[in-house]
Amino acid sequence: MSGEHAPSTPVAEERASLLTPFNIVTGLIVLVGLILTVLRFTKGLAGVTNLSDNNPWGIWISFDLLCGVALAAGGYTTSAACYVFGMKRYHAAVRPAILTAFLGYALVVFALHYDVGRPWRLPYPIFYSPGPTSVLFEVGLCVFLYLIVLFLEWTPSALEWLRQKRWRNLMVRMTLALTIFGVVLSTMHQSSLGALFLIAPSKLHPLWYSSYLPVFFFISSIAAGLSMVIFEGTLSHRYLHDKMDAHYLEGHDQVALGFGRGAAIVLVVYFFLKLVGLALDNNWHYLLTGYGAMYAVELLGFVALPALLYAVGVREKNLKVIRWAAVLTVLGIVLNRFNVSWFAFNWHLPAAERYFPSWMEVAVSLYIVTVGLLIFRFIATRMPIFHEHPDFKETEPEEEEPHEHEPRPHPQSFGH
């Protein structure tokens, strides 16, 4: 493809490549997803899921909600790093991270429409009948508000695409306020997702049940967010390379190194916090059971090991090692969320009464991820995500000296 960064892909070119393997596979998944959607809303949850009275939450909560939200944490971590902590060299990573987070959250809400019994009542907790004693209420409220924040944070890309300079500048001016609001909301709901399980100490295995669950979920979401940025950066780099400008590409490796260092620190902190939790509840004796083995695998293989890999990768500036660490961390977060909400939940029940998803539940989750991927590609190939819009360059010097609270990066700080 051409080396210049056209905001839109020529239509003809897309037509010609309609029957690529990628399109065929995604097309099939979407088709199956649509059929299952019809089934869900005609036959009920019983028609497509293995949910039961003992196991009211399945993979749509474990994966779509818990993992979805944790892995979309790249949005708040990246924008906080860039705009609050002043690490402006990560500026190029902000837009893709915001877009992924926005899509991630939108898909979480979309997925919930499949899972809850009466989806059209999803606004009820916020607008009609709030139940503030519920942790889920807090989750719902924060996710709802954060979705709006992410949308606003993303609008500059769309407005640049639509060439609405006035509105775009207005939105950019709100960056700092939005970022701080976003971090506050993320802190709350990332931790609250862990707090959801605080109410059921009798159902969750003691190795995972801890009064620190909210803290664990919050800290690990930071590691998840940083790792997802690295991981997605790698993927996008491979498949959307032609949409990237020099500014993004130049920042790409720097982002991986910087975020890798951050993730290493966060993972070490997380590791020790988990040990403190284990010690405080005096749960050491559980380590010798089957669940203990699972716990050890999670903690050593998917927290300690990636922390080590990150440290080594950053020290030797080895991007390959850093990417492996990112993949491991992401898998570790998924394993942790699965453990808390699925594998170690209802552990007191006999095996026959435990939950295992039906293929249809898995297919719906896959369908939702695919939809997200397609929308991401659609937006990233058209709007200025991996490149700066030629009319809205932030890297070129500005006339007037930006005033104190201008959150935008300064041209001097790009280290030419």
Add this chain to the structure above:
Amino acid sequence: MQRRHFLGLLGATAATAVLGKPAQAGPKHFTGYPDSFGVLFDATRCIGCRRCEAGCNRVNGLPAPARPFDDLSVLDTPRRTDARTFTVVNRYSTARGPVYRKNQCQHCLEPACASSCFVAAYAKTPQGAVIWEEGVCVGCRYCMIACPFDIPTFEYWDPLAPRIMKCHLCYPHITAGTLRVPGCVGACPTEALVYGRRVDLLREARHRFHLFPGRYLDHIYGEHEMGGTNWLYISGVPFREIGLREDLGVTPAPEFTSGALAAVPIIAAAWPALLLGIYAISQAKDKAARQEKRQALREALAKAQEECQAELAKVKAKAEADKKAAIEREVKKALEEAAKAQAAKEEGE
């Protein structure tokens, strides 16, 4: 006023009918609503006839079960409540032979289900019942996650309006006046179930401990479990042997999440301040860095200028010197030439 009336009426009828003596006012310091009603289940009296199941089914108009209520082979497999069954009786083999226990909502004093519902679909009534209202339920099923007794159930087969189904202590029937005691209690042939004020039930249980030494364990399950429940159990065998968990503790469920919820306003208040502080520091650092850069530039420029000036001066001086030398040379040359000319002239003369 209305509540008083209701309680007065019921207290008088139910308690006298069941206990055979007038109900007394409850003690002053009491967790949960005073004068709330509940049921006492006596496992030593239950014969596993399933009449309570049938009674519950009838008064609540639930669908007919797959196997009729007089089919006692159902007891061979343990069952739980489901969306068509608010209560089940299970048989447990124990050291004292088979023991039966009825299961249904325990009507906790501080219910996990109600505290976990994000649309407040549940209510703990002052009369004791924990009821669920269809009007606002989203169907998220968090209440099912929260309930330590695995009680709420869900109509999974309903595509658009699935309900949470569970025992409501016959609250709708009793408030409507169609029933004076819950359907299951009324159907029990052995008085294994007794309906009354919770305080009276506790007293009655202790009375039975006293009356029949050795028949019961000295524990009323539900007096303190999960902060206390309105449904109470007494038994001659350990409660865990009849399917009641003994590891639940006495902490009411809402307390498990109250700490996390209390942290919310703290985060909301402290985080922005903290983040703005960090922002200010990073800005100041940036500014300082920029200023430093500018200062360095200025200094470099000044130095360059100075050097330049010095160079210029040097060049000038050299030029001056050169000029002087050249003039001198020229003068010398001119003088020499003049001298030569003079000499030639003198020779020629």
